[in-house]
Amino acid sequence: MRGLLHSCRKASELLSRAQDEPLRWPERVRLRLHLALCRDCRSVRDQLRQLRTLGGRLFDPGDDPPPR
Amino acid sequence: MESSIQGARRAEAAHDFTAELPALRVKLLRHARLVLRDPAIAEDLVQDTLLAMFQQRDHRGQASLATWAIAILRHKVADWYRSPQARRLVQQPDDSDALADDVEALFDERGRYVEPVAPWQQPENRHEQRQMMSVLERCLGKLPAQTGRVFMMREWLGFETVEICERLRVSAENVRTMLHRARMSLRECMQLHWLGAGSAP
Numbered sequence: 001m002r003g004l005l006h007s008c009r010k011a012s013e014l015l016s017r018a019q020d021e022p023l024r025w026p027e028r029v030r031l032r033l034h035l036a037l038c039r040d041c042r043s044v045r046d047q048l049r050q051l052r053t054l055g056g057r058l059f060d061p062g063d064d065p066p067p068r
Numbered sequence: 069m070e071s072s073i074q075g076a077r078r079a080e081a082a083h084d085f086t087a088e089l090p091a092l093r094v095k096l097l098r099h100a101r102l103v104l105r106d107p108a109i110a111e112d113l114v115q116d117t118l119l120a121m122f123q124q125r126d127h128r129g130q131a132s133l134a135t136w137a138i139a140i141l142r143h144k145v146a147d148w149y150r151s152p153q154a155r156r157l158v159q160q161p162d163d164s165d166a167l168a169d170d171v172e173a174l175f176d177e178r179g180r181y182v183e184p185v186a187p188w189q190q191p192e193n194r195h196e197q198r199q200m201m202s203v204l205e206r207c208l209g210k211l212p213a214q215t216g217r218v219f220m221m222r223e224w225l226g227f228e229t230v231e232i233c234e235r236l237r238v239s240a241e242n243v244r245t246m247l248h249r250a251r252m253s254l255r256e257c258m259q260l261h262w263l264g265a266g267s268a269p
Contacts, residue, residue: 007179016248020222020229043185047255050188054204055223059099059141061134061198 006034011041015048085125085133092133093118096141102205103145103220105213106157113148117141146225149235159237163212167249174252188258200262207257211250218243219250 006014014023014031023031035041085092096117100110117140121128128136148154176182191197208216218236221227227235229243238246 007175008181009175009179012174012252013244013248016251017244019251020244020247040181040185043187044255046187047185047258048251051204051251051254051258052223054201055219056226058201058205058208058220058224059095059138061132061138 005037006030008034008038008041008044011035011038012044015041015045019048019052085121088133089118092137095134096137099138100141100145102208102216103224104148105217109148109157113141113144116144120144142225146227149221149225149227154235158217158235160214162214162238162242162246164215164246164249166212167215167253170256171249171252174256186259188262200258203258203262204254207254207261210257211253215246215250218246219254222247 011031011034014027017023018028018031022028035045093114096114097110100114101107104110104113117137120140121137124140131139149158174181174183191200208219211219214236218232218238221232221235222229229240229247232238232243233240236243
């Protein structure tokens with residue numbers, strides 16, 4: 001069974017890679033399976049997503065009041 | 069007659085941000101240094117940004133000063149990374165090995181997380197968002213220089229990995245490794261320093 005599923009370490013590499021390029025089909029399936037079974041990796045996935053959102057918005061002060 | 073003078077004064081005030089320039093320059097320099105990892109280039113690009121803001125002051129529209137300034141700076145940085153003179157300066161070796169041990173330490177011998185990973189709360193208001201941003205900026209500052217550059221090129225400038233490979237003369241595999249290490253280090257750093265990270269259930 002262990003051979004079929006990724007380790008969390010491997011899953012973290014795939015989660016990172018998935019942010020930059022499409023994964024190959026077998027990798028994507030095994031990652032999905034791992035995520036379905038692993039709460040830690042679901043948390044990491046969400047954190048990586050938040051990092052992406054924040055990274056794009058860096059330095060932007062956001063909704064400052066409009067100029068007078 | 070009076071209302072047209074007042075109107076003219078108001079228009080001038082809207083365009084005249086010279087009073088805010090010193091503070092803005094300080095902020096822009098801090099951001100530019102974090103992105104470029106080179107104080108001299110940062111200085112140059114911030115100068116260019118301020119100049120462009122002055123030249124385009126009539127075209128600013130509704131944007132707040134800081135938002136507008138950052139957008140201009142972002143373009144300048146992207147252009148600089150794509151320029152011939154950047155080549156020599158940015159083609160430096162991968163320094164992400166410094167992070168490798170800490171990333172490895174997250175996992176046990178079977179590749180599972182040693183500590184449970186708690187999800188982060190969404191920031192609930194503008195203040196919490198800024199706090200989270202500011203922690204991220206500090207964490208970014210801790211990344212090794214070249215690794216930090218790669219992360220910023222990808223996430224802030226939005227460069228595709230293919231282009232990062234080209235500009236920095238690194239392999240795709242190398243870029244993947246650097247981004248993985250950067251991201252895992254950043255989330256770990258956020259976990260430690262941001263209150264919204266909380267603890268595992």
